Amino acid sequence: MHHTRRAxxxxxxxxxxxxxxxxxxxxxxxCNASRICWECLPEYARQELxxxxxIRGREAGL
Numbered sequence: 001m002h003h004t005r006r007a008x009x010x011x012x013x014x015x016x017x018x019x020x021x022x023x024x025x026x027x028x029x030x031c032n033a034s035r036i037c038w039e040c041l042p043e044y045a046r047q048e049l050x051x052x053x054x055i056r057g058r059e060a061g062l
Contacts, residue, residue, distance in 0.1 A: 015040055 013022045015037035022028045022037055029036040029044070036044045054060065 017044060 013028070013035055014020065015022060015028070016034040017036060017040040020037055020039075022035065027038055029041060031044075032048075034044070
């Protein structure tokens with residue numbers, strides 16, 4: 001009996017913001033149903049934390 005080895009095809013993981021494929025072994029963040037690559041992390045953090053943003057001298061609670 002001869003067995004043929006088939007390469008297991010995996011569904012690509014893509015960054016939610018830029019659409020770039022996240023390759024095997026590459027670091028990424030899975031937050032709030034989004035997958036974020038290293039390059040997009042700063043932009044994602046700005047978007048997610050916008051409600052926490054303050055400007056020195058104009059703080060909301062002071």
